[in-house]
Amino acid sequence: MIRQAFSDLFERLGSTSRRGIRPATLRESSLRSRIMPTPIPRELILSLQHYPDTSAKDVSSMKPCVEVGEWVAKYQLIAREKGPNATRLHAPTSGTVQAIEEIPPAVNGQRARLAIRLLTDTDERELPLEPPSDYRSLAPEQMIQLIEDAGICGMGGAGFPTATKVRDALEKGVKTLIINGVECEPYISCDEALIRERADLTVQGAELLQAACLADDCVIVIDNAMPAARQALKEKLQGSAIKLQVVRRRYPAGDERQLVKAVCRREVPNDGHPTDIGVLVQNIGTAVAVYEAIVHAKPCISRIVTLTGSALLTPKNFDAPIGTPVQHLLNLCGVNENQHEFTIRGGSMMGQYLMDQAAPIEKTTNCIIASNNAEIPEREAEQACIRCGYCEQACPAQLQPQRLLASIRNEEWQDTVELGLDDCIECGACAVVCPSRIPLVSYFRAGKEIHNEDHSAQRQSRHWQERFQFHQYRIKKNQEKARSAKVAAQSAGEEQGFSRDQARMEISAAVERVRRRREALARETGHGEEKS
Amino acid sequence: MATLFSTIIAAALVNNLALVQLLGVSTLFSFSRQFSATVELALLSFLVLFPAACINLLLHALILQPLGLEFLQLFLFVSVSAGITALLGQQLVKLFPLLARRHIRAVLLMCSNSAVIGLSFLQSTSLSSLPIKLVYSFGAAAGFAISLLVFAALRQRIDQGSSPAALRGVPLYLISAGIASMALLGFAGLV
Amino acid sequence: MTPLAENLFFQLLVGGSLLGSLLCAIAWGVAGLRKRLQEQRFLVDRINSILPQTQCGRCGHPGCRPYARAIATGEAINRCPPGGDRAIRRLSLLLNEARVPLDPAHGEIESAKVAVIREAECIGCTKCIVACPVDAIIGAAKHMHTVIASECTGCDLCIEPCPVDCIDLVERAPAFRYWSLAALATDPLSGEPCHD
Ligand code: SF4
Ligand code: SF4
Numbered sequence: 001m002i003r004q005a006f007s008d009l010f011e012r013l014g015s016t017s018r019r020g021i022r023p024a025t026l027r028e029s030s031l032r033s034r035i036m037p038t039p040i041p042r043e044l045i046l047s048l049q050h051y052p053d054t055s056a057k058d059v060s061s062m063k064p065c066v067e068v069g070e071w072v073a074k075y076q077l078i079a080r081e082k083g084p085n086a087t088r089l090h091a092p093t094s095g096t097v098q099a100i101e102e103i104p105p106a107v108n109g110q111r112a113r114l115a116i117r118l119l120t121d122t123d124e125r126e127l128p129l130e131p132p133s134d135y136r137s138l139a140p141e142q143m144i145q146l147i148e149d150a151g152i153c154g155m156g157g158a159g160f161p162t163a164t165k166v167r168d169a170l171e172k173g174v175k176t177l178i179i180n181g182v183e184c185e186p187y188i189s190c191d192e193a194l195i196r197e198r199a200d201l202t203v204q205g206a207e208l209l210q211a212a213c214l215a216d217d218c219v220i221v222i223d224n225a226m227p228a229a230r231q232a233l234k235e236k237l238q239g240s241a242i243k244l245q246v247v248r249r250r251y252p253a254g255d256e257r258q259l260v261k262a263v264c265r266r267e268v269p270n271d272g273h274p275t276d277i278g279v280l281v282q283n284i285g286t287a288v289a290v291y292e293a294i295v296h297a298k299p300c301i302s303r304i305v306t307l308t309g310s311a312l313l314t315p316k317n318f319d320a321p322i323g324t325p326v327q328h329l330l331n332l333c334g335v336n337e338n339q340h341e342f343t344i345r346g347g348s349m350m351g352q353y354l355m356d357q358a359a360p361i362e363k364t365t366n367c368i369i370a371s372n373n374a375e376i377p378e379r380e381a382e383q384a385c386i387r388c389g390y391c392e393q394a395c396p397a398q399l400q401p402q403r404l405l406a407s408i409r410n411e412e413w414q415d416t417v418e419l420g421l422d423d424c425i426e427c428g429a430c431a432v433v434c435p436s437r438i439p440l441v442s443y444f445r446a447g448k449e450i451h452n453e454d455h456s457a458q459r460q461s462r463h464w465q466e467r468f469q470f471h472q473y474r475i476k477k478n479q480e481k482a483r484s485a486k487v488a489a490q491s492a493g494e495e496q497g498f499s500r501d502q503a504r505m506e507i508s509a510a511v512e513r514v515r516r517r518r519e520a521l522a523r524e525t526g527h528g529e530e531k532s
Numbered sequence: 533m534a535t536l537f538s539t540i541i542a543a544a545l546v547n548n549l550a551l552v553q554l555l556g557v558s559t560l561f562s563f564s565r566q567f568s569a570t571v572e573l574a575l576l577s578f579l580v581l582f583p584a585a586c587i588n589l590l591l592h593a594l595i596l597q598p599l600g601l602e603f604l605q606l607f608l609f610v611s612v613s614a615g616i617t618a619l620l621g622q623q624l625v626k627l628f629p630l631l632a633r634r635h636i637r638a639v640l641l642m643c644s645n646s647a648v649i650g651l652s653f654l655q656s657t658s659l660s661s662l663p664i665k666l667v668y669s670f671g672a673a674a675g676f677a678i679s680l681l682v683f684a685a686l687r688q689r690i691d692q693g694s695s696p697a698a699l700r701g702v703p704l705y706l707i708s709a710g711i712a713s714m715a716l717l718g719f720a721g722l723v
Numbered sequence: 724m725t726p727l728a729e730n731l732f733f734q735l736l737v738g739g740s741l742l743g744s745l746l747c748a749i750a751w752g753v754a755g756l757r758k759r760l761q762e763q764r765f766l767v768d769r770i771n772s773i774l775p776q777t778q779c780g781r782c783g784h785p786g787c788r789p790y791a792r793a794i795a796t797g798e799a800i801n802r803c804p805p806g807g808d809r810a811i812r813r814l815s816l817l818l819n820e821a822r823v824p825l826d827p828a829h830g831e832i833e834s835a836k837v838a839v840i841r842e843a844e845c846i847g848c849t850k851c852i853v854a855c856p857v858d859a860i861i862g863a864a865k866h867m868h869t870v871i872a873s874e875c876t877g878c879d880l881c882i883e884p885c886p887v888d889c890i891d892l893v894e895r896a897p898a899f900r901y902w903s904l905a906a907l908a909t910d911p912l913s914g915e916p917c918h919d
Contacts, residue, residue: 108901378911379911380911381910381911381912381913381917382908382917383917403689406689406693407692409692409904409908410691410692411812411904414813415688415692439907442902442907443904443907445901445902446902446903446904446907449900449901449902450900453900454809456898457775458772461772461774461775461776462772462776463874464775464776464777464778464857464876465771465776465787465788467857467858467859467874468776468778468786468787468856470858471855471857471858474858534733534737540741566816566819569819575752629795630766630818633766633795633797634817634818634819635819
């Protein structure tokens with residue numbers, strides 16, 4: 001009680017809730033209509049590089065298990081994970097595999113990656129699903145297996161495989177499960193639309209997730225700018241043990257760490273995950289997908305995507321099959337070509353410019369913004385830092401962006417580590433408030449990139465050091481062995497010296513052997529000479 | 533007790549050795565850009581300043597003054613501080629190889645540091661009682677260490693800020709040292 | 724009305740807090756000292772961890788660790804070409820020394836290299852295996868040899884012994900970098916630097 005009062009006081013006094021920024025809400029236009037089912041496009045492009053890790057070396061993190069020319073049914077498994085950081089992929093509809101080839105990168109900094117091109121047919125013939133007879137009596141491990149089979153990954157944007165996360169949470173033991181329905185990016189409305197229209201699935205998904213990770217309690221967190229969703233959730237939550245919490249709408253309140261702090265009033269250690277303090281955070285969209293996976297055994301083949309921006313005639317949310325080309329969705333909304341200058345994938349704060357309109361919707365794509373410079377201005381020339389301190393007030397991670405900037409510009413990497421560059425969540429709040437228009441967050445991303453390079457170089461050099469030490473050890477051991485062998489040979493010689501007869505016999509035998517060999521050799525060469 | 537307190541404050545802030553009395557200013561400029569290394573250095577200079585000043589004052593009060601040998605004081609002060617520095621240096625190399633590698637030049641510099649000598653001189657001529665003098669040396673040494681730390685942090689920012697090419701480096705250090713010493717003058721009304 | 728300074732309570736308060744803070748400072752100092760003492764013992768290790776571990780010997784020492792030992796006792800820090808600027812920078816921070824350019828007597832800064840054996844020409848003499856400081860070459864007498872690229876430090880020690888000169892040093896592909904600090908500080912419209 002007193003502790004609560006104190007932490008409330010401290011929060012009032014400063015740290016999180018006042019940090020961050022409050023951008024304008026631009027969600028209304030896309031929320032005017034209901035979620036729209038997407039007509040199946042002619043071709044689906046299913047990227048095999050699932051994890052949005054731009055530094056990944058491999059062109060794919062999944063292994064296709066279909067062949068070119070093969071016909072696949074809806075829900076059929078078409079690719080398996082290669083490593084721990086990937087999920088499975090299922091066919092969103094029936095059709096023929098046209099090609100398995102590299103597609104160009106969707107955003108800057110990404111590499112070319114492998115994808116399956118699926119030519120769809122109109123019959124939508126599906127594999128029969130085999131839902132568990134009584135999903136309420138499933139053990140946690142069975143539920144997690146179902147989640148894994150369905151290929152679900154975090155729908156919030158990071159895209160970490162949900163099964164791995166839940167399993168980890170189950171092993172470590174979590175107290176609180178947080179379902180993240182906070183939407184802090186100005187444009188994205190897919191979570192709000194989802195709650196508004198499928199609140200019952202959300203709640204049931206949350207319950208199932210809670211059962212899967214054996215959390216003591218579960219909280220659904222939404223922000224205070226979504227009244228309709230709040231109403232819907234409230235109705236469905238009646239009589240349920242799940243709590244509803246409403247947080248103030250600030251950017252980046254939906255960030256995992258911010259959310260944990262707002263709900264549990266505890267900070268996630270800077271080198272750890274929320275599970276380290278007994279918290280598991282899952283996105284709303286993930287909860288719904290989990291519901292489908294456990295109750296209907298339905299794999300994750302579609303997701304809700306917001307299409308918005310001033311260049312669209314009718315912005316709306318789509319229930320789009322994974323692999324739908326962005327262009328297809330844009331066409332469905334109607335594009336005002338005069339106004340359309342660029343497309344952004346992701347939100348206007350964290351998103352990136354889409355380079356290829358034919359790029360597919362992936363499991364982590366939550367928003368597509370078709371816009372122009374007047375609405376979302378591109379980068380301007382930066383001015384000198386005037387040390388106004390606005391960035392420092394905005395930073396939700398409580399860093400000092402201006403000092404970080406100075407040390408990155410001067411390439412003082414030691415200082416950047418001490419100032420906490422690795423704790424920057426790259427939210428971009430500092431860059432938005434900076435009156436000098438300094439693209440602070442870009443500097444921090446650049447700095448992190450160099451840090452990572454440094455780390456891998458150091459790992460490499462440690463490895464080399466170990467090998468060098470082993471090399472020296474090996475040489476030393478070989479020398480010792482040779483020496484001891486010599487000593488042994490000597491002492492053996494001495495021992496045998498006692499029986500002269502045997503020695504004499506051996507010597508004469510050896511002489512005999514050599515003589516015979518020499519003769520044979522002479523014969524041979526003589527032969528050879530004769531020949532030549 | 534209150535006198536002790538105000539003596540310490542006076543020594544550390546109002547009459548700060550480095551920034552107000554301008555003794556041992558070279559130390560401020562010649563040392564590390566890195567804050568963590570400067571912490572070591574500040575400790576070190578405290579460890580030289582305080583005992584050296586104490587020993588000097590004691591020798592002055594107990595030996596030189598009774599015997600009327602005050603003309604020997606410079607000789608005495610220098611040799612005491614050099615001796616302490618040499619002893620410390622030896623131990624340093626043995627116990628703290630990294631610190632010794634980092635600061636060996638600083639240690640050598642400190643043996644004839646004007647701060648040590650100046651502190652001893654000023655106090656040997658002051659009229660206050662011996663205990664007060666000793667407390668004053670404590671405060672002065674602490675103040676010196678603090679100004680080292682403050683200046684290291686300051687230097688870090690100066691080096692990283694974008695400044696006109698003509699002022700970069702030592703000119704800016706000097707200017708900021710001037711401003712810092714003016715700021716310390718503000719403490720004059722405190723005691 | 725006695726002045727504040729003669730008030731017994733005030734004196735106790737000031738004296739107590741002074742004494743308390745002194746004790747705290749001492750305790751803190753001792754704790755810090757112990758930690759530092761432990762750190763200090765590994766001076767050579769810390770220097771060694773900054774060196775790139777190519778074991779090429781271009782600094783004039785047989786391997787990186789001997790050079791680290793030499794640095795610990797006062798040798799110049801700018802003799803490691805593979806470490807380049809970055810190693811000098813980090814050493815200068817660790818040892819509180821001036822940042823100096825690389826000593827040209829020991830070589831020039833180059834990008835990372837890797838050795839490649841032209842396998843058709845290899846005669847299987849095993850001389851390169853003996854020379855390699857990290858056992859990155861595999862092969863047997865009279866059989867073809869090859870370099871394990873991921874283990875090769877690019878130290879060039881195997882080039883010299885090869886009797887048929889079939890080992891090449893090629894550049895390693897540099898790590899992919901998306902961001903560039905220089906590009907960030909340029910005006911996107913005029914293409915001129917924003918400052919200075
Ligand atoms: S981008 Fe990093 S430094 Fe800037 S506000 Fe966000 S967390 Fe703070
Ligand atoms: S907001 Fe911009 S100008 Fe203000 S202190 Fe931060 S970096 Fe400098």
